[in-house]
Amino acid sequence: MPKLRKDPRAFKADEAKARAAAYQTELRRAAQEQAAKKAAEREARRPGCTGRGAKFTDTRWQAVEPKDWGATKDSHPHLCDTCKRAAVAAAQERQEPVRGEAGADDFRPAPERPVCTGCGAAFTEERWKATKRVGWTASPAKHPSLCGDCDQRFEDLNRAWGA
Template identity: 50%
Template sequence: MQTLTDVIGNPRREAADARAREADKARQAAYRAEQQRKAEQKAAEREAKRPACANCGAKFPDDRWKAARDYPKATSRWHPTLCEECESHARVAALQAEQAERERRDQEEAAADAEAARRAGGWLAWFRT
């Protein structure tokens, strides 16, 4: 069972309902556009804050950024201001420097041992060298 006005219809009410639906769609579209704009602005701000490698200038990926933020203290094996590639180069350079220092110390010790052996031999040791 329907009322007579429902059966006949009400053109003014139908027009008002259509206008209300259109207004709702427009409000929803404006809301979605505003949310999209806010999300883009937030992403742009985040990218502006993203740190870059101190050596080459490459932007850090999210996991590297989080690790650098969580563990900011630099060590011989961790360089929070460098990207992974520059960090590996820095590690290799540090290892090479350590090895060169070790070799220099070994040479100095060998020279000191030779000098001590020469002096320990007495005055005749001068004739052997």
């Protein structure tokens, strides 16, 4: 019996199917490699607890991530849930307010007179008036956070160094 030859068009179709299957296999392999790479990068970014060194769980990581400007902040963003509970319990034993929670002194009105960032002394009446903002403009004083003495010392140092 004579051997039948395969039609060249069928042969080309089989080759095209094989190439398409190989291409799809290569695409799946590349997608798996990329997914593994992304997962490894995400794990490398995952924060760890400063207390025990353990990596944060996904829920803890999500809880300490900044959300928006008005969101309340986590009281211990550098600790895992277990260490945070221990820190909160220790703070409650000492009866100290946890950061982010209101304490007994948080409702005291803020002092009206500013203090110098250099020496901590309260501003004099003249200095306070000289550093007050006027409307939308900035304070007319060169160093509005310093008292008169510290401001003078700063200016003397600038002159001495030729700044």
